[in-house]
Structures are given as structure tokens and as C-alpha cells.
Amino acid sequence: MRKYKPLLWMLFIPFLNIFYNLLNQHNGKVYTLITGLDQATPFIPAFIIPYVMWYPFIAIVLVLLFFKDVKVYFNTLFALCVGLIVCYVFYYFFQTTVPRPILVHSDWLTQMLKIIYANDMPYNCFPSIHVLTSYLMVKGARVLKVVARNIVRIIGILIILSTIFVKQHVIADIGMAIIVAECTYWLAGKVLPVLIRSYGKRSVFVTSD
Numbered sequence: 420m421r422k423y424k425p426l427l428w429m430l431f432i433p434f435l436n437i438f439y440n441l442l443n444q445h446n447g448k449v450y451t452l453i454t455g456l457d458q459a460t461p462f463i464p465a466f467i468i469p470y471v472m473w474y475p476f477i478a479i480v481l482v483l484l485f486f487k488d489v490k491v492y493f494n495t496l497f498a499l500c501v502g503l504i505v506c507y508v509f510y511y512f513f514q515t516t517v518p519r520p521i522l523v524h525s526d527w528l529t530q531m532l533k534i535i536y537a538n539d540m541p542y543n544c545f546p547s548i549h550v551l552t553s554y555l556m557v558k559g560a561r562v563l564k565v566v567a568r569n570i571v572r573i574i575g576i577l578i579i580l581s582t583i584f585v586k587q588h589v590i591a592d593i594g595m596a597i598i599v600a601e602c603t604y605w606l607a608g609k610v611l612p613v614l615i616r617s618y619g620k621r622s623v624f625v626t627s628d
Contacts, residue, residue, distance in 0.1 A: 425489065428496055429481055435503045442510040443543045449516045452545060452591040457583070462520050464528040466584035469577035471531065473549050476578065480556040480571055488562040493611055495559035498603035502551045505599050506543070515545040519586050532585060539587070547588045550596035553578040558604055 477499075485492040519541055522529050553575040560571035582588040 431500050438507050443540045446514050449514050453589050457589040460583050463584040466581035467531045470581035473578045477552050484559050491559050491562045494607040497607040499555050502599050502603040510543045516541045517544050545592045546596035546599050547582050547592040549582050550579050550593045551600050554600040
């Protein structure tokens, strides 16, 4: 089972999520980055489906990457964790919010939205973690087979679009998240090879017995 131990590094994600919850509350001064284009973007409750798919999506894709190419797995996971930390710095120093629509219907899609709204305060917005992580999964998926790669891309794009159609984020949140993802993925490509060389054959990055 030693070769599967690197999967345990994924536990850093729920650990870092602790800070998300600590920061997701009003801290005294909140900005809004909403534009006319954001106001013109329709509210589409059906997009709550890809939005909640994000939760298993990240874990499943990371596991697939691990079994396909462990180097890409570590690059993607490293970029994700560093990206989360970058997002938390933004949330602490530059807190933004997104106005949410009033939910008046009682259908099951609206009920799902109510659950999300009730459990995720509208403050940790810029950059969007949904977009950051989904974009990184799409980048990492380039090593998967064509069918799997395309499925990851489609789901990733739907999740990114869902963030604005369910009014959890604005366009600026998406743009900055992509910039952070590109920067942290580049950083992973520079830092991880150095760590591997430093630790040698007994490195935590080695998966063989």
C-alpha cells in the first residue's frame, strides 16, 4: 500500500478549508466587483447541478491523475493548495461580496440553491475557488485519455459557468482565479523538481516500493 501513500497529500485540501470558513464572514469592509455585464447575466437555477458536482469532481480527477501520471498529480495538487492560500490572502485583505437573488420558488433546484446559500456566506468571492480548482483539473487532465480528458473539460467548464449563473461569483472572480491557477501551476513546475532532487529516492514523491 506504500505506493498509494501520496494520495494522502490530498488531505491538505480539507485542512486548508478550515481557513475558508474562518474568513467567510463580514470583516467590516466589503467591496463589490459587479459590472453591467454581470447584472445582465441571467440567473439559471439549473446550473446548481454542475456547481455542486464540484465537490466530488476535484477528488475524482486528482485520483485519476495520480494513477495516470504522478508528476502531474503532484503539480496539480501543489498548485491547488498554493492557490487556496493565495485566495485566502485576498479574502483577508480584500473582501468582496456578490448580491444574491431572492429565492421564491419551492422546486428542488431552488431548494438546492437555498442549501448552498445557507451554508456558504457571500464573502469569499474574489478569486473564485470553484474556478481556480476546476481550471487546474482541466489543465492536469491533458495527460488523460481523450474521452476522460474531454469529460473533465466539459464538467470543468460547466462548473466555471455555474459560478456566475447561480450568482455565487462575478466575472472578475473568474478572471483572477484563472490568473492565480496559471501562476501556481507554473510555480509547481519550478518548485517540485527541486524538492524531488533535494529529497532523493526516499522522497514522499516516490510511489514505488
